[in-house]
Amino acid sequence: MERKGESRGKTPRAPVTERDSSRSPKRASGLSREVVVSATAVKTANPLAEEFDLSASKSHGQEPLPVSFSSPPLLDGLRESVLQALGQSASPTPIQALSLKHLFSDIPEWRQYLLASETGSGKSIAYLLPMFHHLKKSELALPEPTSSTISSRSQRAVNPRALVLAPTHELSRQLSSFAKALLHNIKLRVLCASRANVKSTPRATFTASKMAAQFTDDADGTLGMPHLGVSRPVDVLVGTPNKLLEMARGRRWDRVKDETDKQLAAELSGSRSETSSKSPEPEMGLQNVEWVIVDEADILFDPDFQESTRTLLADVAAARGQPVPYTPDLLRSSPETSTTSTLTQNTPINYPFNLILTTATIPPSLATYLDVHHPTLTRLASPKLHRLPSTMKTEYEGWTGGNKDADIERRIRKVWAEDSIRSDFNGKRSKILIFCNKGTKVQSLGAFLEGKGIPNVALTKDSGARNFGNNHHLDGFLRTTNYKPKPKSSSLSEDKEPHVMITTSMLSRGLDFSPDVRHVFIADEPRNMVDFLHRAGRSARAGQAGKVVVFGKLKGRGSAKATEMKKKVGALRK
Structure with missing residues (x-):
């Protein structure tokens, strides 16, 4: 299983907090951002200057980092699960140590972070631990649910408190399986929305209460086929942005507008429309979401894929009562060349939930987007970002x-x-x-x-x-x-x-x-x-x-x- 956090290595290096205003020629100027990196500098390699944002590798100071998965800050049960998964002698990798240092403090406002570290360095542990820790703490602080809260919860089949976005179904399933392995002791519920591909025709209509009673999770953490039984509340839902949009808006949501236009045209011309099928009711509510993780952010915010990612983030913000400005082409035009209004293009986006982006690479398009629209986002970068493993x-x-x-x-x-x-x-x-x-x-x-x-x-x-x-x-x-x-047989x-x-x-x-x-x-x-x-x-x-x-x-x-x-x-x- 996914053990990006598996480590028995050296003590993590110390990080640095800086306000960095330096930019490459393609980057926006005049914007400051907080960057937290390890103290070991990575030399700027000229052949890679146009491939990656290299500014995250700068270092200008030191501060101590955690050298173990200590408790506090981790809940006892969560720490025990981590050591069971990684080994009793496991120590945090640099990106995990940075997470332990910065993502566990209790502060009132919503936070935005970028976790940037080389492949295989344990980024999944780095974002899962703070999310699980805070979800469980907030659950323990809540009063016992009443009949009214249970009734409100059943308005949708699934009402998660956190979303984890991944670019492929395969990665969604692996992440959910690993997440479930960390939750044996603190008992949070993780579901994976990446199921088998099904036909795009509408399913039979279910009431929300029936949906809530029929959803379950299979052994591998995926949403199972409906069956009779009582559903427990979902804490974390893992899936691709398109799949989660489908659950939040209803199947075939992206076709409804076009089909409605075709139907209206057919009615005006007197012909019979063959595209009058209606999208089923949504299966998921977003009003309870307090955490959104965007794994592999460099691909999910790539100009070819960012629309579905940012549409889902905007839907969560709207469901929580704080809509954010949204235009689909933000990543397609730089601040220097954009003809879109300054208000739309340069307005910082402050989501009403904790937003954590993770990536193994920071291409210029992602760096520019973050500089302009998330200028206060904190970047946590490992010392080996944009480097091949020494092994x-x-x-x-x-x-x-x-x-x-x-x-x-x-x-x-x-x-x-x-x-x-x-x-x-x-x-x-x-x-x-x-x-x-x-x-x-x-x-x-x-x-x-x-x-x-x-x-x-x-x-x-x-x-x-x-x-x-x-x-x-x-x-x-x-x-x-x-x-x-x-088991191998004579035939295998x-x-x-x-x-x-x-x-x-x-x-x-x-x-x-x-x-x-x-x-x-x-x-x-x-x-x-x-x-x-x-x-x-x-x-x-x-x-x-x-x-x-x-x-x-x-x-x-x-x-x-x-x-x-x-x-x-x-x-x-x-």
């Missing part, structure tokens, strides 16, 4: 000719040949994760390797294996809390069990892969170094050893791209 090796493999698939096959067999002579592997093969840029390449490479006797799992966004509402299509590759390898040998997974960047975000995944192959050049860091970061997690193999043209005409990538990868190690 990861990098190698480059040149194409030998026209058959690139054959080159990949040869490298796979080389990896396994090296495994066979290692005494610590006991004859086992390490698992290999291969990233391609396009789904068609994933499928063709998977078919080629199958034909060469290499069983593999080829996954794209449209793969049928993703439609079952669970993560079993990733069994054997993900670190999980409940996965148990199937090491040669027949898949040890290779091929996918796109879809699975490069946040997922905690098993330590058995010791090699990451990058078969296609990533779009940028943000993608490279996330792909490479699926191995060498939490101090484990790993290797990333980058394929490309290394000599002659056309090798300039590979040369430039080598330069940038080298900068990630400085």
Whole structure:
């Protein structure tokens, strides 16, 4: 399972609080923000200046950080769960120590934080602990529920007090499973909204009271199929922004306006409308939400995905009685070039709930957005942000000719040949994760390797294996809390069990892969170094050893791209 917080390492380094007004040429000027970073400075690497916001790596002072998951501030039961999950000798990673230092104080106003740390460093622990701690404390401080509060709660099937947003269903399920593992002692309820894909036709209409009685959670933390029974209140709901919008607004909410326009046009023309289907009633209320976590914020606030994320945040604010200004194009125009009104573009956004953003990379688009619209947001950054793990090796493999698939096959067999002579592997093969840029390449490479006797799992966004509402299509590759390898029989040998997974960047975000995944192959050049860091970061997690193999043209005409990538990868190690 997800153990981003697993650590038995060194004492965390001290952080710094600063008011930083420095900006790159693409950043807004004249705006101050609070930045909290560890004391070890990361040198500005010129090859990466246009890829990442490097200002978070500056340091100008020191202050002590927690060196253990001590209680206080953690509730006793929560601390016990953490040590059960991570080991009794576990100590906080730098980002977890920063969270313990800054996110546990009791202050009246709502807070906004960015947790920025390298992949595999324990960001999920860093945001789950303060959220669970405060949710449980506020629950214990509330009076016993009365019949009137219970009646009010049943107006929606689900009325969470916290939302955790993730970019994929796979990550949503893994996060919810790990979150449930931390709650055995303090008894908060976590549900995951990422279920199996279903048809977009409206379901049968249920009353809100029936919905409240029928929702339950499966063993893996996902919302189960309706059944008779009494539902307990939901504390934390995990899912993708689109799925949570669907629950809050009703299925097919984004199509209702267009279909209403078509129906009106049909009525005016005298023809019969075939698009008069009505969206079902919403299943979720947002008025109780006090925490919103945006995991993998660099992708959920990317210009291609930010509309659904910010629409949901605006819906929560409105449900809590404090609407915020919202325009869909805030990330698409910089303050210097925008023609939108100054009031709309430059007004800070203050949500009436605790907002925590987490990321392993801070691209310029996210940095600019935060500077303009969240100028008081506190940035907590680890000393190794935008750096590769020290336990990861990098190698480059040149194409030998026209058959690139054959080159990949040869490298796979080389990896396994090296495994066979290692005494610590006991004859086992390490698992290999291969990233391609396009789904068609994933499928063709998977078919080629199958034909060469290499069983593999080829996954794209449209793969049928993703439609079952669970993560079993990733069994054997993900670190999980409940996965148990199937006992090997005479019909299932090491040669027949898949040890290779091929996918796109879809699975490069946040997922905690098993330590058995010791090699990451990058078969296609990533779009940028943000993608490279996330792909490479699926191995060498939490101090484990790993290797990333980058394929490309290394000599002659056309090798300039590979040369430039080598330069940038080298900068990630400085």
